[in-house]
Amino acid sequence: MVLAREEFMKLLCDAIRGLAASSILAGLATFGVVGLAQASDNKIALIPGGPHPYFAPWEQAAADAKKDFGIAAVDFKVPQEWKLNLQTELVESLAAQGYTAFGIFPGDAVGINSTMTELKDSSIPSAALAGCAQDPTDAAFCLGTDVYNSAYLGTKELIKAMGGKGAIVHLAGLLVDPNTTLRVKAVETAVGETNGEVTLLQTVADTDAQEAADQKINALLAAQKDEIGGMIATGYIPSVVASKSLRTLGDKRIKFIGIDDDPIVLEAIKDGFVAGTMAQNPYGQGYIGAYVLDLLAGGGCTIKEDATWIETPQTKRFIDSGTLVINADNLTTYKDDLKKVTTDIQSSFKDKYLTCK
């Protein structure tokens, strides 16, 4: 039964590959004059840290990139669980199957490095997408949200929404995740810059699981909702849970900045319970990532070492995939803004960051 299914899927894959090849040929015939990007026979895998709604747009991004850039295959491959060893096993297995480039979200910014080194040793380029791998790293570049900057800007935004003074609380993710440490620092820095006008009341960590987040955030509100002037969440789950708790509480006095565009958060922004959220650009990360990896894997291009990389606490080769604040004003238009950012980065990437033959 199972095997029959595998057989079937293999056939299906072959069929799709055949179709793709013929359509590319047809495409070349038709648009040859226009000069569409050369069709490549690269197989690119986009790999998130684990199953997570944030990465859902990658699937579409992969399909679009494959079509737009004429790549043999761009596949979205998800590790079974949010565990480093499952992610690395997936990468190794795909490498064994002949994938030629990898766009990886480093679920663990440090832990992924040895796998990237191994990929490089086998001349397979890899890039960190959505989040960065910690230097020293063999990732070709990092295209994503600068977690430090995002948290810093978010805190700034929050302070602005609070009118420049008050006490805030930071809802952080897994404490053992190196990114969490950066975010904690970023929030502390932003608070520090107010010269005491704003104080950091408390940092609540390990809010990455639904129920833990629910329990901790509600307990926090119960304990000090009168003292709290604002809250910032730097994780997907606490952002969702806090939006919901504030709605339940019906308290619009407490200002809240979340992260990512989960429907619950957007809804809460619309109804005024949430001041804003730090948007990221998952689609753009996947789309541009696939585009660049294709260029690198083909051997035609190499990374330009002296390009105008942004330097972050995590890595020296960072490209911001676009960080913007979604608030009531741009709630309906932010997607277009992000699209524009995506197009801008993609069209200038080759010249800015690559050396091509």
Next chain:
Amino acid sequence: MQLSIEGVSKAFPGVQALDKVSFELRPGEIQALMGENGAGKSTLIKIITGLYRPDDGRVMIDGQEMSFQSPRDAIAAGIGAVHQERNLIPRFSVGENILLERLPTRNGLLDKDAIHNEARRYLDLLDRGIDTHTEVRSLSVAQMQIVEIAKALSLETKCLLMDEPTASITEHETEALFTLLKRLRDEGASIVFVSHKLEEVFAIADRVTVLRDGKNAALGEPMSTMTRQNLISLMVGREEHIVNKPQRSVDTGVVLEARGLQTSFGHRDISFSLKRGEILGLYGLVGAGRSELARAIVGAAPITGGEVLVNGKTADIRNVHQALNQFRIGYISEDRKNEGLILTHTIRENIAVTIWRRLAGALGLIRPSAELDAVMPYVERLEIRTPSVEQKVGNLSGGNQQKVSVAKWLAANVEILIIDEPTVGIDIKTKAYLHELIHEIAAGGTSVLLISSDMPEMVALADRILVMHDMRLVGEVANDRRYETVSNAIMNRIHAVEEERSTATAG
């Protein structure tokens, strides 16, 4: 109920437990089922009660062939049983245990009053002293046995199988049970009675079936035609009985001495001495505190006062490890399933457990061949019947298990051996053999403290007999191997103490 078993066979890996065995039970009779340990009695009972399915042969009730898939079916067909193993739920109350599979309910919920009233009815037939609300795990072994019997009775089945029901209960309770069984028989019930105690079989059974090596040695012979001797020879295949060992006087140095011992069990002022090569009997009724004293001596229970001297030096024994390795004292527990043996381990490992330290060479390595060499002499000497020493002890019959638990302490080669009820639930042949052995090791210079409630055994073996009653030593009796005088002397001591106490409380 007419129960007939025709040509039933049952094999286990390595053993043919039953080989074309027949058995026939009529309404209104008590039939004894006899045989040595391992003869196949328990297997037969498990087939009748639906726990095992026979490989071959038929089980018929009132002329109809039955095929029990589980004990449930057997109970439904009207067969109740008291099994040899303890079959109670430790954390449940006595009442619930008795009525376990058909707890009375009212409106879908358990009717606690009904449970206890109902259970009370059956319990009262045997013993009024047990409260039906008590949790079973806090009962004594004897009380648990009573509960088991009450549980079987409560099924009110027409057929009752009793596998060693009297093994751990007092004489008084046994009498009550017998009266009851006879009454049930007269009311038309069919009863199978399994026991190693010949006296009991003669006292209660109408007919007897004997098994030997998984085959019928006798089938439904009337008891009236039987004598003790021919019943024994049917079981063991030759004549055998308990022989008193020659009287000895041991006049050597003291190896173990207790001075004014007190324990947390309530022992007070226990003083005695054990000489080299002596067999010192410790007699007492169930609950007198003998096993507890033994446990305290070997360090398995705390001593709260007084002192123990080994070879004249004060010995502070904190655990069995120390007792064995430092003071060379061993204790053969009466509770072989829980304390004596590791049932899931092999014979080899069970015997060698006490000598691993000695066998271990450099880096603590044990060579299996050395282990085997150390173990085999005891397996052979004790005639432990097994296809291989790699057999798990849990698969052996009770008698062979007991031999293993003795063997491991023989292997340990200790100077002082405390032997606790060595022959309970053991067939006559093995019992005689163990007696021979105990005598032999004492003659070889090992000092033995023998705990037993089996008076003939005590008289046959001990050089001196200490009498224990209610956590105190109440006297010492010299053993001249004359059963009447010795047993009278012992019982007199116990009665005297009882009387003293009742006058004291009356006064």
Next chain:
Amino acid sequence: MADVPVNFFHRQSHMTDETISTERSRRGFFAGASAQIGLFAIVALLWVIFSTLAPGFTSPINLFGIGRSLAVDIVIGFSQMVVLATGGMNLAVGSIGVCAVMLTGFLLQDAGMPIPVALAGGLLLGGALGWLNGFAIVKTGVNAFIITLASASLFLGAMLILSKAVPYNTLPPEVGQFGRMRIWGYVSPLLFIAIAIGAALYVLYRHTLLGRQILAAGANPRAAEMSGVPVGRVIIISHTLSGLLAATAGIMLVARLGAAMPSVGGEDWLLPSFLGPVLGGTLLAGGSVAVIGTMIGAALVTTIRSGLLVLQVGNFWLQLFLGLILLAAVMADRYRGVFLERRSLGRK
């Protein structure tokens, strides 16, 4: 408590009896080892199937990957197995592992110690934390589940407090090179470490005083105590060994990842630590271990997972097939055992 028969765990006893504490000599090697052979046959069958269906399965890079993750899983399995042998369990394997990882990282990176010293430090810490578990269990008499549940939290917490969760990612390059090293092109040296530990444990349980005492204490603590086995000491030693093995697994991961991170270990190790031993035939009730079985059990899971990855089963459905194949494998093994048992009876 002690009078409660602990037999529910024993239900699987026929399918499991591996090596140690079971019949062997008279019934011959194959009868004794048949349980592992069955599981081994299933693993082998899966290898045949996967390599036929997906040629990438036996490519050097994939074999190397399988071997390397298997090595760590095996040692994690061992760290649980040694306490299962005493009838206890250790929920703190992951926490001990990560503590050892972070100490090793600290010694290498911040303290600048030479590699052998740092490794010894990590292992020593693992052993010490294990000893602490064992000591608490024996002295308080509270069951191992609760003690190690609490200590898992304590150890992890202490690590966080001391390290502030900052990873050590500039270790000497030799560490990472060792983790990436390939012998004959497709074998990781880590696999040899795991096998060497397996061999040592096999000897421990089969041929040493301590091993025998551990198994006796696990099978029936009261009987063992009454036979002169120092049960308390044996339990403490087993927990120390468990801590040592957890630390070993952690340090193997340091080599594999080239960094010491606070995110390895923890709760993530919990299920894998039970999976190998239990699939391989170690009884949860204690008194038996299956060293080779643990290795094969871990191999079974790694094989299925890797095979499904190579076969490119749909993104999110992989977990389902993993469960189904695992179920099929254990059932096949079980029925093979039942079948053999029937046949051996039939011959008599």
Next chain:
Amino acid sequence: MNSLLRRFLMVEWSGILAAIILGSALLAWLSPAFLTEFNIYVMLRSFCVALLVGFAQMVTLAVGQMNISVGALGGLVAVLAGGMMEKLGVPMILAIPAAIAIGALCGLLNGVLTERTGINGFIITLATASAFTGINLGITQSIPFYNMPPGLVAFGSDRFFAFPYLMIAPIIATILLGLFLSRTVPGRHLLAVGGNPHAAELSGISRGRITILAHTLSGTLAACAAILAVAQLGSAQPTIGSDWLLLSFAAPIIGGAALTGGHVSVLGTTLAVILIALIENGMVLAKVDPYWVQFVLGALILAAVWLNRWRAVKTGTD
């Protein structure tokens, strides 16, 4: 009076209760927010799901089994309920019972597989856990169902003073389960099989059927917990249940259950869940440094268990 105290101390969970009282007093003194209506509501609400999860494991422990799949099963039920309501438009009144029935069915499957194959329940439920998670992820592709009926969401967040409506379910479950285990025939048989399987079988109790019953009940309870989690979170998240496993064992065992079966305590489990909720709430209230949270959690669990142990040794109810 003294004997009353002694009798109280004889009860096995009295140590845990004492720890709760002690802890509450301490928190009330430390943080004025502790006894506010809203905080009590928050604590009660956080305890609902955890309690049902603890019960789901408790019934399998009672019969001497384990259910590794509680969380996976819960996650599957949550997304199935969510999917039915959002994608298929099934009304809440039908979708919830149907989802719970599916949970019961999954439990039944666990039970039947364990019983028929004779394979250790640990392995079986480990494998089914993987299968359940696989179906969950396959259906959702890890994207939650967001649009839950307002009635359900309101049920999950509304309150009557400090009393969350959500708590109605665990209260009913506690009472029913307490009655079931102490006062009904199948309940007693369940404990009998766990306490001494051999004896139970010899008494004519069908061990197989009782084992299957326990697993089915476990599945049902896990499913109820999942529905409560959906109501509480306001969306059907595929990650529901992913962190239930350890909690599911910790609650009954801290509450006095024997891992070997045959002995569980509904009240003990409840108190253990309260204790855990209290510790977690207290750590937020007391503003414990995040780096210290894990450490303090472990230390407090250890302290509570040690207190109970000390009590047991002192009263001889070891």
